[in-house]
Amino acid sequence: MEEEIEQLTRAIAHIPTAALYMSRARLLWRLQRHAAAMADFEKAAAMEGPGSGAAAALQMARDVLDYRNTDMLNP
Secondary structure (H helix, E strand, O other), rough: OOHHHHHHHHHHHHOOOOOHHHHHHHHHHHHHOOOHHHHHHHHHHHHOOOOOOHHHHHHEEEHHHHHOOHHOOOO
């Protein structure tokens, strides 16, 4: 996966597109590099605008990171 991330990074440096940012964000997310993935989701959403797939992916990622199950916490 690291090689794929490097390829996407080179492609983004050449011609940044929302699709490239989304692809890299998904790979970063799978590697649990959430901060970097969120940055790419945000860039893709800014390029595509509200109501886009990138904006939906960004919101889902935020929801995952914001999830808290208070029933599982020890007092």
